[in-house]
Amino acid sequence: MKQTTLGSAEGKWPDLATVNSWLLVLLAFSFMISIAVGNILLTLILLLWLWEGKFHEKFQQVKHNPFAWAAVAFVGLHFLGLLWTSDWEFAAFVLKKEFKFLMVPVLMTVLKREHIPYYLLGFLLSMSLLVGISYGIYLELIPPYAIFGLETVQDPTPFVGHIVYNPVLAFTLYMILYVVFLSGELSWKFKALGLVLFVMMGINMFLTQGRMGQVVFLVLLSLFVFQYYRGKVLKPALVALLLVVTIAPAAYLFSPVVKDRVNLAVHEVQNYQQAPNSSMGLRVIMLLNSFQLIEENPLLGVGTGDYRQEYARVNQENFPEATRGEVLAHPHNVYVQEMVQFGVLGLLVLGYLFYVMLCLYQRSTSPFRPVMLAFPVFYFVIFFSDGYIMDHYLTFLFLLLGSILYVDQARLRD
Known part of the structure; x- marks a missing residue:
């Protein structure tokens, strides 16, 4: 009887x-469905990666990749x-939140060229499931x-809140447009299916409460128009402008959710002093307090862990009635x-990540x-509205898609 070994071409079991x-x-x-499952799988991937060994070979795959080193530098800044x-x-x-960015070079050496369609399909199926449940x-x-x-149907975003759901949905919509129009030849049946999915997901975008998701959707849609009419300026500018001035007012007029939000x-912005603990009022106050902290510590900041106590100090001086901000982990703006x-x-280290x-x-x-262009545009926009650099879901999306997009194709495993 022929012997089989782990990882052999004729073996029964696949290699690590x-x-x-x-x-x-x-x-x-x-x-996007479960924080616990996501963390468990990421841990298993790391453990198998360590068990597999071949560290010299893996280092060769990423040693000249600036994206991998930019992610390492970002985490290193938090240790510094x-x-x-x-x-x-x-x-x-x-550190527990930001440490995950060290997985970028790890995942780049886990990727297999022939599995890239399955990574993307897995993500698309997940979002399709969430949209179906939402409807x-x-x-x-x-x-x-x-x-x-959920406890009510007021904001039907399953498993995640609208702060996460709508931005991820916006990038999913862009990916569908990319697959249908920019990725190469597809049969008309697949194009029709993609467009139906785009319409269904697009309508769902404006049935839920995530304002930043709706904004970044319009930004990515405009970017797609310029990519579709590659090499031209006036025509895509007019088409993008037409889409924005059509979709935005239509959403406001016909979606009670959008209008109310x-x-x-x-x-809330106009009356932030009268309602300091409202969603937008608190954002204004957090920015004002944070600007004072930046003015006091312009070169090196307050350090990795002193945001909470320093924010509480200046908030007590400026807006003592704004009590919610003192328990939050960030000022709802990644750049700030x-x-x-x-x-x-x-700011320089974060800017370097976008630069590479x-x-x-x-x-x-x-x-x-x-x-590869839409990805940094997406994060550049949403970073203005929340602490997405510390968010489980947007961090995992960054790890997954960033590793796929910016891996050295010549060194990708087969």
């Missing part, structure tokens, strides 16, 4: 690298910031079960957050080249 790649497919499908930190408890909380809840065909993280945002923690140095993505996009010949 293949198992790890399939775990990454499962992660792509599940990270411990030197001028006094609140070690909160510093540990921050079921909205139409009251499915009760808002506790398993979905826009009106509420304007009212990095400057509060690390001053100008933090744009450099890799400019010299890329990858079929994913349009997405």
Whole structure:
């Protein structure tokens, strides 16, 4: 009887690298559904990666990749910031959130070329499932079960809140447009299916409450128009403008959710002193308090872990009635957050991350080249509205898609 060995071409079991790649497919499908499952899968991937060994070979795959090193530098900055930190408890909380970015070079060496369609398909199927459940809840065909993280149908975004759901949905919509129009030849049946899916997801976007998701959707839609009419300026500018001035007012007029959320945002910003604990009022106050911290510590910031205690101090001086902000982990703006923690140095490191993505996009010949531009544009926009650099779901999306888009194609495992 012929002997079989682990990883042999004729063996019964796949090798560790293949198992790890399939775990990454499962992660792509599940990270939007469950924080626990996402963390477990990411841990398993890391453990199998360590067990597999071949570290010299893996290092060769990423040693010349600036995106991988930019992610490492971002995490390294948080360790450096411990030197001028006094609140070690909160510093540990921050490091736990940001440590995941070290998985970028790991995932780049886990990726298999032939599995890339499955990673993306897993993510698309996951979002399709969430949109289907969202419609079921909205139409009251499915009760808002506790398993979905909902108690009412007021904001039907299953498993995640609208702050996460709508931005991820916006990028999913862009990916569908990319696949249908920019990725190459598709049969008319697949194009029709993609367009139906785009319409269904697009309508769902404006049935839920995520304002930033709706904004970044319009930004990505405009970017897609310019990519579709590549090499032209006037025509895509007019088409993009027409789409924006059509979709935005239509959403405001015909979606009660959009109308109420826009009106509420304007009212809360105008009356932030009278309603300091409202959603937008608190954002204004957090920015004002954070600007004072930046002014006090412009070069190196307050350190990795001192945001919470320093924010409480200035908030007590300026807006003592705004009590919610003192318990939040960030000022709801990633750029301000990095400057509060690390001053100008933090903004430079974050800017370098965007810089390397744009450099890799400019010299890329990858079929994913349009997405390589949409990806940093997406994060650049949403970083203005929340602490997405510390968010489980947007971090996992960054790890997954960033690794796929900016991996060195010549060194990708087969």
